[in-house]
Amino acid sequence: MTFSSDFPDLLAELGESEGRGGRQRFLDALTADIQIAMMQAERLALVLVDIRKFMSINLSHGYACGDEVLLRLPGLLKEVIRKASAVERLGDNLFGVVIPAVSSPALLPIAAEKIRRKLQTPLHVSDHTITLECHITAAVYPEEGQTADDLLLTAERMLVDVKLRKFSDVAIPVLMQHTGRARWQIERQLRGAIDRGELELFYQPKIRLRDRQPASAEALVRWNSSELGMVRPDEFIGVAEESSLINQITEWALRTAIRVRSEIIGRGDGPSVAVNVSASDIYDCSIVHNLESVLAIWGVAPEHLTLEVTESVIMDNPDIALRNLELLRKLGVKIALDDFGTGYSSLAYFKTLPIDELKIDKSFILNMRQDSDDAVLVEAIINLAHQFNLSVVAEGVEDVQTLRQLDALGCDYVQGYHFSQALPQAKFSAWLDAYRADAYWSEAPPPAD
DSSP: OOOOHHHHHHHHHHHHHHHHHHHHHHHHHHHHHHHHHHHHTEEEEEEEEEEEHHHHHHHHHHHHHHHHHHHHHHHHHHHHHOHHHHHHHETEEEEEEEEEEOOOOGHEEEEEEEEEEEEEEOOEEETTEEOOOOEEEEEETTTTOHHHHHHHHHHHHHHHHHTSSSSSEOOOOGOOOOTOOHHHHHHHHHHHHHHHHTTTEEEEEETTTTEEEEEEEEEEEEEEEETEEEEEEHHHHHHHHHOHHHHHHHHHHHHHHHHHIIIIIIISOOOOOEEEEOOHHHHHHHHHHHHHHHHHHTTOGGGGEEEEEEHHHHHHSSSHHHHHHHHHHTOOOOEEEEETSSSOOOHHHTTTTSSSSEOOOHHHTTTTTTOOOHHHHHHHHHHHHTTOOOOEEEEOOOOOOHHHHHHTTTOOOOOOTTTTOEEEEEHHHHHHHEEEHHOOOOOSOOOOO
């Protein structure tokens, strides 16, 4: 049997027709949910999920396989976003999800990450195994629109920008209020930020679960620009990396953190300090010598410094990264693998990494009490790490129930708002004194002023 050369075009027409019907059903459902949200003074979110490189599935495995994937996708999205009130294919490989009663837009990146992880799980269709990549955008009622059409238009405009790589693969306007700043403005102001004294380190404690004591403090860079005001890290760190300013910022952060560890935090048996480093920093062959000098100047033992790196930093140029990380460990500096669980390294490669601890990404932790899949993954990561004699840090611990659950799973350290947000140096020092002075608390310290 032979098919006409018009057959793929016919399939496309059928897909567009189905998409038009689905789009209208989706808009009708979204309109009804907006009315409910208006009456109950609630937020709702419209999430768009665009499947990337979908034509390659059709070309590699056939149109029947592609059609089966499209049919399964609404079910997969409903599995992830269980409270979704509507899930529809809006056309081609674009899907819409309505999430009612959203308590905070800040939860949407977590939902987006769960969608991404679900689609990256191998999907078995006939004799084929397929993993999917996606772009995700979201628009929130009432911030970004009062009608279904307005919300959809906002989300679709953001999707165009995401595809043009103006933003990362996830874009949520209500959380990106400052992205209107031009890149050149950020770069121009950032070049003199260190000299003007605009950068500051905030410190967030890492609590050892065995005795509930603060074992370390992660130093996080904050920028209060005299021209631009407060600039979020997700705005300026990317610019710094692209413009080679990141090395200056990291050098400043390391010098400052080590000095503070010596002068302020390092009283008695004070906690160690951790600093995030970028790919550019790790690939710099002078990092070992420079760190050795700074540690010696301030009299800080190397084991009291942890460098936090992500999987992508190592995997992008493994030969140089692994060599320098090995040299840093020989110096005595500890290495932490940050945001673990969001990367793609194989277990065979993982066992060779010169690291001391894993930091489980907070997207797994924040919802583990409600999502049994996340709890299973966290337990598996903890067990895996312990098999390789690595310590485990859970980020994003915000309540005592999650704390107890992680304790029961054998997690070594926790970090999150349940104990403290990141604080400027003076407030962190006061928090540390108050924490140590209270001998009677069991699972949460007294709040700092």
